[in-house]
Amino acid sequence: MxxxxxxxxxxxxxxxxxxxxxxxxxxxxxxxxxxxxxxxxxxxxxxxxxxxxxxxxxxxxxxxxxxxxxxxxxxxxxxxxxxxxxxxxxxxxxxxxxxxxxxxxxxxxxxxxxxxxxxxxxxxxxxxxxxxxxxxxxxxxxxxxxxxxxxxxxxxxxxxxxxxxxxxxxxxFHDHVLLLGRKTARERVATFLLALSERARRRGDPASPIPLAMGRVDIADYVGLTVETVSRTMTAFKREGLIDLPSPNHVAIPDTQALRAASDGSA
Amino acid sequence: MxxxxxxxxxxxxxxxxxxxxxxxxxxxxxxxxxxxxxxxxxxxxxxxxxxxxxxxxxxxxxxxxxxxxxxxxxxxxxxxxxxxxxxxxxxxxxxxxxxxxxxxxxxxxxxxxxxxxxxxxxxxxxxxxxxxxxxxxxxxxxxxxxxxxxxxxxxxxxxxxxxxxxxxxxxxFHDHVLLLGRKTARERVATFLLALSERARRRGDPASPIPLAMGRVDIADYVGLTVETVSRTMTAFKREGLIDLPSPNHVAIPDTQALRAASDGSA
DNA sequence: CGCAAGTTTGATGGTGCTCAACCATAGTGG
DNA sequence: CCACTATGGTTGAGCACCATCAAACTTGCG
Incomplete structure (x- = not known):
């Protein structure tokens, strides 16, 4: 039940x-x-x-x-x-x-x-x-x-x-303030996904197919963007092979380094 | 000497x-x-x-x-x-x-x-x-x-x-994250000036002609904007009578309530 | 099946960034 | 005393990125 x-x-x-x-x-x-x-x-x-x-x-x-x-x-x-x-x-x-x-x-x-x-x-x-x-x-x-x-x-x-x-x-907070104050939409989303992955890894969980507990709206309200931009950015990442989206609530990160590069503009 | x-x-x-x-x-x-x-x-x-x-x-x-x-x-x-x-x-x-x-x-x-x-x-x-x-x-x-x-x-x-x-x-930090994530340029600058003023008041200093210890570049890098936008916004505030700028490093706030209204979009 | 909620995609426009020049002030040296 | 320079601030024109508005799509559920 x-x-x-x-x-x-x-x-x-x-x-x-x-x-x-x-x-x-x-x-x-x-x-x-x-x-x-x-x-x-x-x-x-x-x-x-x-x-x-x-x-x-x-x-x-x-x-x-x-x-x-x-x-x-x-x-x-x-x-x-x-x-x-x-x-x-x-x-x-x-x-x-x-x-x-x-x-x-x-x-x-x-x-x-x-x-x-x-x-x-x-x-x-x-x-x-x-x-x-x-x-x-x-x-x-x-x-x-x-x-x-x-x-x-x-x-x-x-x-x-x-x-x-x-x-x-x-x-x-220092990191997040940097994200909100100076990062582009791509960098924000990449940083967010990486942080979730990092966290999972530190806790002993698999770092790659990470579950997204929150919806797109919540992600947007966290990284200071709109839902549409978050969605577009994630599908763009998927097109470029930076991530995979087996379901809307699961993100796989094939190449952490590549996503990291996208997270601070060194890409 | x-x-x-x-x-x-x-x-x-x-x-x-x-x-x-x-x-x-x-x-x-x-x-x-x-x-x-x-x-x-x-x-x-x-x-x-x-x-x-x-x-x-x-x-x-x-x-x-x-x-x-x-x-x-x-x-x-x-x-x-x-x-x-x-x-x-x-x-x-x-x-x-x-x-x-x-x-x-x-x-x-x-x-x-x-x-x-x-x-x-x-x-x-x-x-x-x-x-x-x-x-x-x-x-x-x-x-x-x-x-x-x-x-x-x-x-x-x-x-x-x-x-x-x-x-x-x-x-x-919670306040500042809100500022960086969701506020417009006007709201950011207004919030920043108000915070300085508030702080001065709490410390027993005069709340209105507040000295700006930092330059425009630093303000910009704090509120997540460019120098130009900060400068433009401040002169706009001056035009509208929201603030006065006796010198580039001194801001007078004639009407705190008005500036406060500008700081959260209720204007 | 129909509805609701969430996500994605598309078209368009505005806010703030970029690049560039100009101005004000103070400090320096002739 | 006055160019000359350096630094910081202001102003302008054009454009890019992301927000806005709108609609289609997907999924789960009654």
């Missing part, structure tokens, strides 16, 4: 897991997953070494377990909105998340995609600066920022790990 | 301060300022509450003082380059810094400007992801990242403060 009773199913039990409605602000769509199942350090997820709590002292992991909360969302569900008071950070257990900002006239810029093992929703004081929305069915591990802060008094490694994640994200 | 013997002066004593050549990698241009003069918590700068060490426990401040180092640069000096191993973070005491990435064919994207009180050069493991260059004569407080990390074992507030700075920077 996939889901027989549509919206209602999301609020009570489904897929054999005990779930309850979540009470936190903005989380009306979330289902809380109370089942323990996973090889992760805290037993609540199967992220293994990708888990936020991986490698922490037993005591620290226990503290995190107590405040941790695994949530599930459907595609297109909103996790939180720009302007909501930021109270928690999220770790993606499975699925994909997009994070975006809107302009008054509806223009949208996606500022990040997050996949298995990624952390998002950094906020210390103040509100979320962006909206987070599930791209696919999604499972996330939520950690209240306040408790993380308290915990870091006694366990500085917690804060240090957040620092590491944020540093990585900052470096990513 | 301003400076009589040009380049040589930079390497020995100048302006009445005892200076020596700095030995750290990439810092061949820096002069180390060994004079104590300032109202800051550690006595090495006059940043006051803007100082990184402001509000820390006496013991923590002392630790920071011992590893701290105040450096001076001339405009166009390079502090560090993309690819250099990242060993320290910097706090701007006076002057302005730009941080940028280059593409193989010379295209440049400035990813940030930093002014009095700003912190840059975050790096944990690995290399700097960008080049940092002085825009004006510059004075910075350098803190070795390694010691900050060690210090945070006993003083978690150190790491927490870095976290705060990084969170702010992340939020800025």
């Amino acid at each position: 996939t889901r027989s009773s549509a919206t209602a199913a999301r609020l009570d039990s489904a897929s054999g897991l005990v779930t309850t409605r979540e009470r936190w602000p903005g989380d009306t769509l979330a289902r809380v997953d109370q089942a323990d199942r996973g090889n992760g350090p805290c037993g609540h997820c199967d992220l293994g070494t990708l888990a936020f709590c991986d490698g922490f002292a037993r005591r620290t992991v226990t503290s995190l377990m107590r405040v941790q909360c695994t949530l599930r969302f459907e595609a297109h569900d909103t996790l939180f909105r720009e302007g909501d008071t930021g109270v928690a950070v999220f770790n993606v257990v499975s699925g994909a998340v997009k994070v975006y900002k809107l302009m008054p006239d509806g223009r949208r810029q996606i500022t990040g995609f997050f996949f298995r093992g990624d952390m998002f929703g950094f906020c210390l004081d103040g509100d979320y600066a962006y909206t987070a929305e599930a791209v696919t069915p999604l499972s996330v591990c939520r950690l209240p920022m306040q408790r993380l802060h308290e915990l870091s008094e006694t366990a500085p490694e917690v804060q240090h790990r957040i620092l590491l994640r944020m540093t990585a994200k900052l470096a990513q | 301003t400076r009589s013997s040009a380049t040589a002066a930079r390497l020995d004593s100048a302006s009445g301060l005892v200076t020596t050549r700095e030995r750290w990698p990439g810092d061949t241009l820096a002069r180390v300022d060994q004079a104590d003069r300032g109202n800051g918590p550690c006595g090495h700068c006059d940043l006051g509450t803007l100082a990184f060490c402001d509000g820390f426990a006496r013991r923590t401040v002392t630790s920071l003082m011992r590893v701290q180092c105040t450096l001076r640069f001339e405009a166009h000096d390079t502090l560090f380059r993309e690819g250099d191993t990242g060993v320290a973070v910097f706090n701007v005491v006076s002057g302005a810094v730009k941080v940028y990435k280059l593409m193989p064919d010379g295209r440049r994207q400035i990813t940030g400007f930093f002014f009095r009180g700003d912190m840059f050069g975050f790096c944990l493991d690995g290399d700097y992801a960008y080049t940092a260059e002085a825009v004006t004569p510059l004075s910075v407080c350098r803190l070795p990242m390694q010691r900050l990390h060690e210090l945070s074992e006993t003083a978690p507030e150190v790491q927490h403060r870095i976290l705060l700075r990084m969170t702010a920077k992340l939020a800025q």
Whole structure:
């Protein structure tokens, strides 16, 4: 069974897991997953070494377990909105998340995609600066920022790990700003596909037939182009043999070096 | 006297301060300022509450003082380059810094400007992801990242403060990505000028006749346009009465709301 | 089968880039 | 004191790239 009773199913039990409605602000769509199942350090997820709590002292992991909360969302569900008071950070257990900002006239810029093992929703004081929305069915591990802060008094490694994640994200932003500010349409699309491929490789997944979790519109709103330009560019790449598109949502990269050349204009 | 013997002066004593050549990698241009003069918590700068060490426990401040180092640069000096191993973070005491990435064919994207009180050069493991260059004569407080990390074992507030700075920077990046990905030339320039004005206001400086520390080329490379477009846009704003340009390096904003309307297309 | 959503393709036009010249200011040396 | 130069900023003409508008195609689903 996939889901027989549509919206209602999301609020009570489904897929054999005990779930309850979540009470936190903005989380009306979330289902809380109370089942323990996973090889992760805290037993609540199967992220293994990708888990936020991986490698922490037993005591620290226990503290995190107590405040941790695994949530599930459907595609297109909103996790939180720009302007909501930021109270928690999220770790993606499975699925994909997009994070975006809107302009008054509806223009949208996606500022990040997050996949298995990624952390998002950094906020210390103040509100979320962006909206987070599930791209696919999604499972996330939520950690209240306040408790993380308290915990870091006694366990500085917690804060240090957040620092590491944020540093990585900052470096990513520098690259993305370069892409948006100075790259051509071809270079943007090539860079985007390469980044997905690189990421897959780093995670041990095959680097070449990569699945595209997001649609063309989302890609466009991420690389600062229109759907049409993204589509045209990808078919152009296909014509030129730079990529193959077995299906609209799968991209094969026969020659990484060639695509890399296309990604910075050295082609 | 301003400076009589040009380049040589930079390497020995100048302006009445005892200076020596700095030995750290990439810092061949820096002069180390060994004079104590300032109202800051550690006595090495006059940043006051803007100082990184402001509000820390006496013991923590002392630790920071011992590893701290105040450096001076001339405009166009390079502090560090993309690819250099990242060993320290910097706090701007006076002057302005730009941080940028280059593409193989010379295209440049400035990813940030930093002014009095700003912190840059975050790096944990690995290399700097960008080049940092002085825009004006510059004075910075350098803190070795390694010691900050060690210090945070006993003083978690150190790491927490870095976290705060990084969170702010992340939020800025979200805004800037929106600007680069989705805004028109007019909106970009308006947003840039408003951000400078806002910043001045927050720091207690007058919000309206704001000095432009950087040239048109730098502005263009920051907002993802060409010099010509930036120049044209600014004179257009002047024609329309949105701004005034008493000199090329000073912008007056008669009506903030009007400029704000121009910054997000609600005009 | 018909509909909806997503993707692709086509025709056309506008925004901002390119190339080029001109102007303003400050510094330099005769 | 005044060319002379260098640097940075402004202005103009033409064009390219990508956005816009429009329509056809594909796929999945009721």
